[in-house]
Amino acid sequence: MLKQLGLKEYESKSFVALARRQRGTAKDISETSEVPRTRVYDAIRVLESKGLVETQHSNPQMFRAVSIDEAVNTLQSEYVERTESLRSALSGLEPTDEGDSTETTHEVWSISGDKGITSRTQQLVEGATEELMLVIGHESIFTEQLAEQLRSAQERDVNVIIGTVDEELRATIQDALPDTEVFVSGLDWLSRSPLPDDDTEISRLLLADREAILISSFTEARADSREHERGVFGRGFDNGLVAITRRLMATGLLPVNDPEAEEA
Structure with missing residues (x-):
């Protein structure tokens, strides 16, 4: 060391x-x-x-x-x-591709390993200005560090909504974040794939300001070895990945009979 x-x-x-x-x-x-x-x-x-x-x-x-x-x-x-x-x-490095510009509507990147995915999660949470919609699919994702980042977001008047895969995890998060709306998500496929021989678990779904999305997963057999976590990150209002995930999360996150859920 x-x-x-x-x-x-x-x-x-x-x-x-x-x-x-x-x-x-x-x-x-x-x-x-x-x-x-x-x-x-x-x-x-x-x-x-x-x-x-x-x-x-x-x-x-x-x-x-x-x-x-x-x-x-x-x-x-x-x-x-x-x-x-x-x-x-x-920060002082001179760019070599000043003439190269990429449309943010087509920006999708893959991320590997817990450290990179946790870092991107922190970046999105700390950069949010309006809303954070987060679905936590595995208890190991909800750390004290993440809880503190979410508290700081709320102090900036960011609306934080959290969904979980079960009641036990919901209670844990609610105790840590008493001023946050936390409930069991309706997205059952987060932890149980409808496909045969598929033991992949969605570990987190994070939508920041409805324009940037981070999705990560690992196999059930490797849930305790987070270096095997894999994720994809997309940004841009017109990005297909972002658009689809926004609708899925709105359906699974918002409470039943909520007017916003019906509108979504």
């Missing part, structure tokens, strides 16, 4: 070795971490420059790691700084 946050192997091993003891010499670190002693000094210099290790200039020199909380906060700050620098650099 330290390597994922930017430290090299010897630096990571040296820090872990110091974190396991109050203090230590280069020899101590080498024996604990199995980092060659000649390389320990290089690793310590980097760790010291990052604010992760302190040095006592005795003979021999003694080293100690900062507290775990301080180390995590330091690495977090550096990570945020790097991502912001990356955002700035990428």
